[in-house]
Amino acid sequence: MFIGREQELKILNETYDKPGFQMTVIYGRRRIGKSRLITEFIKDKKASYYVASQTSLEDNVRKWGGQFIDDIAPELEGAEFSDLENFFKFVGNTCKDERVIIALDEIPYVAEADESFLSRFQIAIDTILAKKNIYLIICGSAISFMEKEILSEKSPVFGRRTNQIFLKPFDYLDSAKFVPKYSAEEKAIVYGVTGGVAKYLSLFDDRLSLDQNIINNYFTSSGYLFEEPHNLLTQEFRTINTYNSVIEACSNGANKVNEISDRTHESTATLSYVLKNLMTVGVISKVFAITDEKNKKKVSYEITDGMYRFWYRFVPMARTAIEMGRGDVYYQKYVKDKLHEFMGEIFEYMCRYYVLLKGMDGELGCFVTNAGKWWGNGHDRKPTDIDVVGIDNTSNKALIGECKFKNEQIDKGIYEALMDRKGLIDRKYEEVQFLFFSLSGYSKWVEENADKGKVKLLTLEDLYI
Template structure:
C-alpha cells in the first residue's frame, strides 16, 4: 500500500499534464522512498523505468535498452545500440508525439562511471528530447552529487529541469499511517526509531508488539537495522572511521565543534568537512538558538536521523549479547525502560512540527512562521533551555513551549518552570502564548490554574 506523499504526487501529475518536454529531478537520502514514489506515479501511464547499476556506461546502456524495449516497444526485442545518442534517437523516433515517461533512477552511478555522460546527456536533451512530448525523470540518492552535478549552475544539465523534488522523511503524522493498529504512544516511538524513513517504517509490523518489532529489527544479528548505519556510511563515504567517530561523539553528548574535535582527535578543519558531509546526507543537523541564529557561540550539532540516534545510543554496548542470540534479553534488561527518556528529544521535534503546523494555519494566537529551540542563561544566570519557541519575525510575537514524554501527568512544577522562562529570549519579541505538551495529560492543578494564554496539548491531540 502506497502511503502519503500527496504533495509530491501532485507535483508530478501537474508536470506530466503540461505539454511538451518536461524534466523533474528527484533526490533524497537512501531508503527514503524515491523509487516507490516514481513507481506509484507511473503505474497507470505509458512509461519506462530503469535503475542504473554501478557498472560501465556500456553495460548500463545495454540494460537500459532492454528495459525500454520491454516496457514500450516489445516488437523491437533484440535491438542494441552502441552509444547513448543512438539509443535516445531511437526513443524519440519511437515515441513520436506520444506522452511517455522515461525514468532514470540512480543517475550518479552512470555519471561517475563515465565523466562525459552528463555533457552528452545535455546535448541529447537540447537536440532531441526538447522537441518531444517526453517526460523525463532523473533520480539519485547521492545528495551532494545531485546538488553539485545535476542541480547546480556548474552542471551541464542546469536550466533543463522543469522542477525538482527533494524527498524528505515522513513527518510523525504520516509515519503513523504505517502502523495504524498501534496506539499513539507506540506510533510516536516507531517514528522516533525510524526517523520517518520509508524503508524503516515498512519494517514495523503492527500485528505484533512494538517490543517484538524492536528486537527483530535492531537486536538480532539478522535484523535489517542491526548493520544498517555502517552499510549506509560505506555507501556514502570512502573511509567511514572518522565519520563513525563523529557520530559516536555526538551520541555521547558532544555537540560543540571543540567538544567533538577533542573526543575524535580531529582538527577543526577536517571536522568541518566531515560534519558537512554528515549533514548533507541527513545524519547530523546544525542547531541554533532560534532568536540568535547569528551567534556562533550558540551553535551545536546533533544526530538528526532517528534510526542513527537510537542505534548509536543502544546497539554498540549490546553487540556481544546480540551476537550470542540474546539481544532480546539485553533489550528487556537495558533498553525498554529507557525508551521514554530516549524519546524526549524526538518528542520535542514532534512538538515543534505541531506548533508550526498549527501556527501557520491560524490555530494559535498569532501566525507562527519559524519554530525551533532556545538555550542560554536563566534569570539566575544558571544555564537553561526552552524546548519549543515559535516566532513571527514580522510582528515580533513569540510563544514558549515545554514537552514531557513521560508516563505521568505534567504538573505544577513544569508549568511554573515554563512561566519562569518568560523574558529570556530576545527582548524584541513579545511572548503572547505558552504551550505545554504531555504524553500523559496534566494534573488537576495545571488544568485549573494555567492562565488563558496557555495551551495544553496531549499526544492524542497531536494525532487528531
C-alpha cells in the same frame, strides 16, 4: 499500500500535464522512498523506468535500452544498444506524439562510470528529447553528487529541468499511517526509532508488539537495521572511520566542535569537512538557538536522523548479545526502560512541527513562521532552555512551550518553571501563548490553575488529531 507523498505526486502530475518536454530531478537520502514514489506515479501511464547499475556505461546503455524496449516497444524484443547516442536516437524515433515518461534512477552510477555521460546526455536532451512530448525524470541518492553535478550551474544539464523534488523523511503524522493499529505513544516511538524513513517504517508490522518489531529489526543479527548505519556510510563515503567516530561522539553528548574534537582527536579542519558531509546526507544538523542565530557560541551539532540516533545509542553495546542470539534479552533489560528518555528530544521536534502546523492555521494566537528551541542564561543567570519557541515574524509575537515524554504528569514545578522563562527570548517578541505537551497528562493543580486564556495543556493524542 502507498502512503503519503501527496504534495510530491501533485507536483509530478502537474508537470506531466504540461505539454512538450519537461524534466524533474528527484533526490534524497537512501531508503527515503524515491523509487517507490516514481513507480506509484507512472503506474497508470506510458512510461519506461530504469534503475542504473554500478557497472560500465556500455553495460548500463545495454540494460537501459532493453528496459525501454520492454516498456515502450516490446515488438522489438532482442534489440540491443551499446552506444549511448544510438540509444537516444532510437528513443526519439520511437516516441511520437503520445506522452511518454522516461525515468532514470540512480543517475550517479552512470555519470561516475563515464565522465563524458552528462555532457552527452545534455546534447541528447537538447537535440532529441526536448523536441518530443517526453517527461524526463532523473533521480539519485547521492545528495552531494545531485546538488553539485545535476542541480548546480556548473552541471551540463543545468537549465534543462522544469523543477526538482528533494524528498525528505515522513513527518510524524504520515509515519503513523504505517502502523495504524498502534496507540499514539507507540506511533511516536516508531517515528522516533525510524526517523520517518519510508523503508524503515515499512519494516514495522502493527500486528506485532512494538517491542517485538524493535527486537526484530535492531536486536537480531539478521535484522534489517542491525548493520544499517555501516552500510549507508560505506555507500556514501570512501573511508568511514572518522564519520563513525563523529556520530558516536555526538550520540554521547558531544555537540560542540571542540567537544567533538576532544572525543575524536580530530582537527577542527577535518571535523568541518566531516560535519558538512554528514549534514548533506541528513545525519547531523547544525542547530541554532532561535532568535539568537548570530551568536556563534550557541551552535550545536545534533544527530537528527532517528535511526542513527537510536542505533548509536543502543546497538553497539548490544552487539555481543545480538551475535549470541540474546539481543531480545538485552533489549528487555537495558533498552526498553530507556525509550522514554530516548524520545525526549524527538518529542520536542514533534511538538515544534505541531506548532508550525497549527500556528500557520491560526490556532495558536499568532501566525507561526518559524519554530525551534532556545538556550542560554535564565533570569537567575543560570543555564536554562526552552523546548519549543514559535515565532511570528509578521507581528513580532511568539509562543513558548515545554515537552515531557514521561510516565509522570506535568506538575506545579514544571508549570511555574516555564512561566519563569517569560522574557528570555528576544524582547522584541510579545509572548502570547504558553504550551505544555505531556505524554501522561497534568496534575490537578495544573488543571485548576492554568491560565486558560494563554495556556494550552496538550497531550500526545492531541498531536495526532
